[in-house]
Amino acid sequence: MLNIFCYSIAAWVLLIGLYGVVTSRNLIHLVLCLSVMETSTYVLLTLIGYRVGGTAPVFADIPVGTKAVDPVVQALMLTDVVVEATVMALLLALAVQAHKRTGSLDPHDLRALQG
Amino acid sequence: MNARARLLVFALGALLLGGAYMAALSQLAPLGRGASAYADILNRVCVRERHITDVVTAVNFDYRGFDTLGEEFIMFTAVMGAVLLLRRGKDEVQAPQEDELTSRRGRRRSDAVALAGVVFTAVLLLFGSYVITHGQLTPGGGFQGGVIASTALWLVYLSGSYKVMRQVGPKPLVEAAEALGAAGYALVGLIGLFQGAAFLQNTLPPGSIGSPFSGGTVPLIDIAVGLEVSGGFVLLLLTFMEEVLEIRLH
Numbered sequence: 121m122l123n124i125f126c127y128s129i130a131a132w133v134l135l136i137g138l139y140g141v142v143t144s145r146n147l148i149h150l151v152l153c154l155s156v157m158e159t160s161t162y163v164l165l166t167l168i169g170y171r172v173g174g175t176a177p178v179f180a181d182i183p184v185g186t187k188a189v190d191p192v193v194q195a196l197m198l199t200d201v202v203v204e205a206t207v208m209a210l211l212l213a214l215a216v217q218a219h220k221r222t223g224s225l226d227p228h229d230l231r232a233l234q235g
Numbered sequence: 236m237n238a239r240a241r242l243l244v245f246a247l248g249a250l251l252l253g254g255a256y257m258a259a260l261s262q263l264a265p266l267g268r269g270a271s272a273y274a275d276i277l278n279r280v281c282v283r284e285r286h287i288t289d290v291v292t293a294v295n296f297d298y299r300g301f302d303t304l305g306e307e308f309i310m311f312t313a314v315m316g317a318v319l320l321l322r323r324g325k326d327e328v329q330a331p332q333e334d335e336l337t338s339r340r341g342r343r344r345s346d347a348v349a350l351a352g353v354v355f356t357a358v359l360l361l362f363g364s365y366v367i368t369h370g371q372l373t374p375g376g377g378f379q380g381g382v383i384a385s386t387a388l389w390l391v392y393l394s395g396s397y398k399v400m401r402q403v404g405p406k407p408l409v410e411a412a413e414a415l416g417a418a419g420y421a422l423v424g425l426i427g428l429f430q431g432a433a434f435l436q437n438t439l440p441p442g443s444i445g446s447p448f449s450g451g452t453v454p455l456i457d458i459a460v461g462l463e464v465s466g467g468f469v470l471l472l473l474t475f476m477e478e479v480l481e482i483r484l485h
């Protein structure tokens with residue numbers, strides 16, 4: 121039971137972020153909701169990599185062979201955190217330009233293609 | 236589509252997506268009891284094989300180094316995209332406004348903030364370089380250290396002024412650092428090719444376990460990625476600040 125509850129946190133974070141994206145009336149709010157959605161990936165990967173009684177996969181001061189969590193999902197996540205930050209900057213730059221062109225940050229005002 | 240219809244479509248989609256997601260999750264191994272042969276092998280052989288004690292770094296820059304090269308270029312492209320989007324348009328002028336350059340709008344910075352800023356700028360740069368260069372030993376590496384080091388310049392702005400920030404981190408230098416970092420990763424990959432092995436294969440001597448020079452090509456890649464990440468983050472900061480403080484419509 122606890123099992124499914126923990127995993128379902130990832131699903132909840134994804135859906136609550138999606139709800140924000142769908143109902144958003146502000147492009148900056150929308151970008152932040154998108155980053156909430158992305159966070160669900162981190163929750164899921166952390167949970168998948170977790171091992172009961174496992175330590176961090178760093179064998180600097182513990183002997184090799186000590187039970188450790190999955191290093192692969194952590195590596196995937198680590199690069200993604202940084203990449204996500206720059207992708208957010210790209211999306212926010214888009215929001216800045218949209219505001220400059222239309223004078224509004226409301227996605228509903230961006231109906232027609234221009235230029 | 237009005238708000239009601241939009242919400243209805245979302246509710247339907249969310250039910251479907253949530254249901255499928257939960258069905259998939261229920262097939263996963265119980266929490267904390269999953270097994271991955273790949274992970275177990277890496278945890279067991281990494282230290283002996285590569286003399287790298289942080290397995291996460293080894294996965295990133297050695298065992299799956301090629302994947303990370305791709306990730307790094309996603310980042311590079313995203314930064315370039317943001318810079319391109321925020322460039323000066325045809326109907327805009329770029330003119331520094333003297334009052335905004337020297338002080339932050341209407342707020343006087345206290346001496347305590349300035350002093351703390353100077354101290355912590357040095358601390359952050361040092362800590363950033365430490366994290367970058369010790370990625371193969373303890374948690375850290377180019378990605379994390381690069382972000383830490385880049386915050387030093389943000390602190391310069393916070394405790395000094397925009398003008399000082401531009402002097403400390405001139406844009407051409409930052410751009411060069413980012414490009415050098417991105418190219419550096421690919422160039423390190425060539426070392427393997429020149430030694431008759433595969434691209435990005437770790438062919439340099441592994442060094443002694445626990446030494447900052449251990450890990451073969453991994454410390455080199457760490458430094459390249461650190462340069463790229465810190466350069467990219469600083470470039471983003473400079474670009475957004477320019478957009479706010481310098482670029483005006485005609």
